[in-house]
Amino acid sequence: MFRRTRVQPTYLCALLLVAVTGMAQTLPETLPPTGDFGPDPQPGAVLQKVPADVILVKGAVPSASDHSVPLPEEGGVVKGVYKNRYFGMSWTLPDDWSEPFGGPPPSESGGYVLSNVVPAPKFKGPSKGTVLISAQDMFFAPMPADDAKELIAYRREHLEPYYDVERAPAELTIAGRPFSRFDYESKVAGIHWAVLATTVRCHAVQFVFSSRDPKLIESLVKDLDAMKFDDAGWPRCVADYVTRANVIERVDPVLKDRRFNAIPARLVVDKKGRVKHVHILSAFPEQAQLITDALLQWRFKPYLVNGEPVEIETGVTFNAPPRNRKTTAPPVSTASD
Amino acid sequence: MTRRTSLLLLVLALIVPLSLYGQVDPGVRGGAAGAGDPLASVAANNPANSLAFFNHGKEAFEDLNSVSGTIPGAPDAGLGPRFNSRSCAACHAQPAIGGSAPAVNPQVADATANGATNTIPSFITSTGPVREARFPFFFTNGFPDTNRPNGGVEDLYTIAGRTDAPGCTTALIPQPSFALAQQTNNVIFRIPTPTFGSGLIENIEESTLLANAASNANNSFGITGTFNREGNAGTIARFGWKAQNKSLEIFAGEAYLVEQGVSNELFQQERPLPGEGMQSPGLANACKFNATPEDLTNFGGVGEEVISDTVAFAMFMRLLAPPVPSTTVPGGSTSINNGRNLFNAIGCNVCHTPSLTTFRSSFTPGLNQVTATLYSDLEIHHMGTTLNDNVSQGNAGGDQFRTAPLWGLGKRIFFLHDGRTKNLITAIQAHNAQGSEANGPSFNFLVNLTPNQQQDVLNFLRSL
Numbered sequence A: 001m002f003r004r005t006r007v008q009p010t011y012l013c014a015l016l017l018v019a020v021t022g023m024a025q026t027l028p029e030t031l032p033p034t035g036d037f038g039p040d041p042q043p044g045a046v047l048q049k050v051p052a053d054v055i056l057v058k059g060a061v062p063s064a065s066d067h068s069v070p071l072p073e074e075g076g077v078v079k080g081v082y083k084n085r086y087f088g089m090s091w092t093l094p095d096d097w098s099e100p101f102g103g104p105p106p107s108e109s110g111g112y113v114l115s116n117v118v119p120a121p122k123f124k125g126p127s128k129g130t131v132l133i134s135a136q137d138m139f140f141a142p143m144p145a146d147d148a149k150e151l152i153a154y155r156r157e158h159l160e161p162y163y164d165v166e167r168a169p170a171e172l173t174i175a176g177r178p179f180s181r182f183d184y185e186s187k188v189a190g191i192h193w194a195v196l197a198t199t200v201r202c203h204a205v206q207f208v209f210s211s212r213d214p215k216l217i218e219s220l221v222k223d224l225d226a227m228k229f230d231d232a233g234w235p236r237c238v239a240d241y242v243t244r245a246n247v248i249e250r251v252d253p254v255l256k257d258r259r260f261n262a263i264p265a266r267l268v269v270d271k272k273g274r275v276k277h278v279h280i281l282s283a284f285p286e287q288a289q290l291i292t293d294a295l296l297q298w299r300f301k302p303y304l305v306n307g308e309p310v311e312i313e314t315g316v317t318f319n320a321p322p323r324n325r326k327t328t329a330p331p332v333s334t335a336s337d
Numbered sequence B: 001m002t003r004r005t006s007l008l009l010l011v012l013a014l015i016v017p018l019s020l021y022g023q024v025d026p027g028v029r030g031g032a033a034g035a036g037d038p039l040a041s042v043a044a045n046n047p048a049n050s051l052a053f054f055n056h057g058k059e060a061f062e063d064l065n066s067v068s069g070t071i072p073g074a075p076d077a078g079l080g081p082r083f084n085s086r087s088c089a090a091c092h093a094q095p096a097i098g099g100s101a102p103a104v105n106p107q108v109a110d111a112t113a114n115g116a117t118n119t120i121p122s123f124i125t126s127t128g129p130v131r132e133a134r135f136p137f138f139f140t141n142g143f144p145d146t147n148r149p150n151g152g153v154e155d156l157y158t159i160a161g162r163t164d165a166p167g168c169t170t171a172l173i174p175q176p177s178f179a180l181a182q183q184t185n186n187v188i189f190r191i192p193t194p195t196f197g198s199g200l201i202e203n204i205e206e207s208t209l210l211a212n213a214a215s216n217a218n219n220s221f222g223i224t225g226t227f228n229r230e231g232n233a234g235t236i237a238r239f240g241w242k243a244q245n246k247s248l249e250i251f252a253g254e255a256y257l258v259e260q261g262v263s264n265e266l267f268q269q270e271r272p273l274p275g276e277g278m279q280s281p282g283l284a285n286a287c288k289f290n291a292t293p294e295d296l297t298n299f300g301g302v303g304e305e306v307i308s309d310t311v312a313f314a315m316f317m318r319l320l321a322p323p324v325p326s327t328t329v330p331g332g333s334t335s336i337n338n339g340r341n342l343f344n345a346i347g348c349n350v351c352h353t354p355s356l357t358t359f360r361s362s363f364t365p366g367l368n369q370v371t372a373t374l375y376s377d378l379e380i381h382h383m384g385t386t387l388n389d390n391v392s393q394g395n396a397g398g399d400q401f402r403t404a405p406l407w408g409l410g411k412r413i414f415f416l417h418d419g420r421t422k423n424l425i426t427a428i429q430a431h432n433a434q435g436s437e438a439n440g441p442s443f444n445f446l447v448n449l450t451p452n453q454q455q456d457v458l459n460f461l462r463s464l
Helices: A011-025 A148-157 A214-224 A286-295 B003-019 B050-062 B179-183 B198-202 B206-216 B248-260 B309-321 B331-345 B425-427 B441-447 B450-464
Strands: A062-063 A077-078 A081-084 A089-092 A112-117 A129-137 A164-174 A177-186 A191-200 A203-211 A247-249 A263-269 A277-281 A301-304 A308-310 A312-318 B132-134 B137-141 B141-149 B188-190 B381-382 B400-402
Touching: A062 A286, A077 A112, A081 A112, A112 B441, A129 A214, A129 B441, A148 A177, A148 A191, A148 A203, A164 A191, A191 A214, A203 A214, A263 A286, A277 A286, A286 A312, A301 B309, B050 B137, B050 B309, B198 B248, B198 B309, B248 B309, B331 B450, B425 B441, B425 B450
Parallel strands: none
Antiparallel strands: A062 A277, A077 A081, A081 A089, A112 A129, A129 A203, A164 A177, A177 A191, A191 A203, A263 A277, A263 A312, A301 A308, B132 B188, B137 B141, B381 B400
């Protein structure tokens, strides 16, 4: 079975550089004793270096069962536009802003850093700021919230005492979608934050704007309205569908090592109840393989909407109890729109 | 080079230096050490004899080791066959015994002490940090093999040639070729972690850590994090650069074996290099001079002298008071207080949690239900490509590190896990990288703070 992990363009560039520079270097004729190294390298052999600035030894990482389905962590900025096929989202960056770095891998609680955007070196504007685009998979959220609105409300309720509320959580429409917005500031720092969140595929996708200049933030928020969403063809997302009643056939993965890490997985279940796609958000490779192989053998009771089976995506956590989600009643396999 | 990489380099080259123009790291704070003393309750000898155990542990911590304990001034037996230095206190020295790497690196003298014939690797210098070296990958046919992760400590030195190691030669136990490892970019470094206040860290209950993690999940900086857990009981580990060690005794026992080559009750066999121990004959028996374990319970001892060195080390570290911060230096109280507030506002405190409360303690009142101002959540976080060392320990991957406790930072000479810088600004910039969880706070520091505010944060950090 083919699996994939995201390879950053920067990594590829670093590997290329290593390959190119390595070709030009050879080892000296005399070498020091190898000690712990085993056999000596051959004199004159081409020098092989460990690539710099590349994370080769990874901890828990995301993976997927196939190439065909987009993943949340695969978005990025190309030619001044942040695009994310999983969320069907594209957002044009402000002029002379850029994404210098990609974020860390998804967390075991379903947190994603989709992008960090800051003024580029050639930026000449009067004030600077930052934009963080993040997502929280609400299937695995570590806080009692089921959607973006509730997540914003939770953020407000638990705002640290050194911040002051500038704008209480409120609903608004941006790019034709319902968003929740919450603004706060740090008076001592003179920094303002605006958090705008919308629910997409059972994720809270958040734009966090920060700046010393409230006008800049307003300008950035206004520009969000030009953002585009394409939600055609998404499977219906159903929380907590992995129940004894809904899983008809189940093969449990037998994990070999005790790792004590939570392993969140998203599944796409087709109309016939077969698992057609598995996305492991965070797992060690051997764990991911065992769990993916097992999940692809599961069979679900088809999810019905108005009596018709529909494709769904749902989530399940391995190696740890489910998170304390707000919703307690498991879904039934029938629903109506 | 891709456009993305070009942008990255431009940002690093232009934005960051310009943003910090004029701001300076105040440097190592002067004045009294503010560290190295026992907890107040221990100083008051509460409970009875606790001060004697502290003092005994401190003496053991300071003692020099030799191979058989026969070298004048080095009474403790067990050094080597492979080692990095000859005493705990030699490396844990700044600003007082129990701390981190000192200004003068003792490893230069260790190389040839008592007739040893070691070559000093180029990354060990008299004014550089004390360093432990690891090879991220094993070598195959003389080249690093990225399909074979290693990550174990490659001790710098051997006892070959020492007057107390007759018959042990470099042919039997050669040093690793650090030169080739450097040429092939297959060596990383670690510096000693300071141990002040570590009894408080040891006594923070897991429920407290979990509650703090849950609270921190509600942040707007994109920070997540997780815990490293020891592999048997599955409880949260908390010591070492990757939180790979569960307790102070494990920490002490492992260090005694790995850094000084002293086998002990926790690690009873002499330690070969990672590759050396994988096939016969392993570590040369001709270089093993003592029965094992070399450090053990002293059955004939009295009082605190009954315990092994390892237990004594752990007790010394456990009973060390946390560092005392300054309220006025550097920059004055207004700047320091402002810096503290800014530190919280821009999100540094999400990982560098200012304080956590310890659980009930059986040891001494000084550890019992007190506030530990450690500035750490004791979680491991992805720090990205700049700090990545490609070494996995427990659940921590190559770029995951425990949030370094910041207490005592004002007196530190070297920063980051490998001691690559003495400059606090460089250390902050290293948090800003591809794949780092700390990009949110570090961008706030670099982009959103004014120069004066940045200076306040630096002053605050150096006041700790």
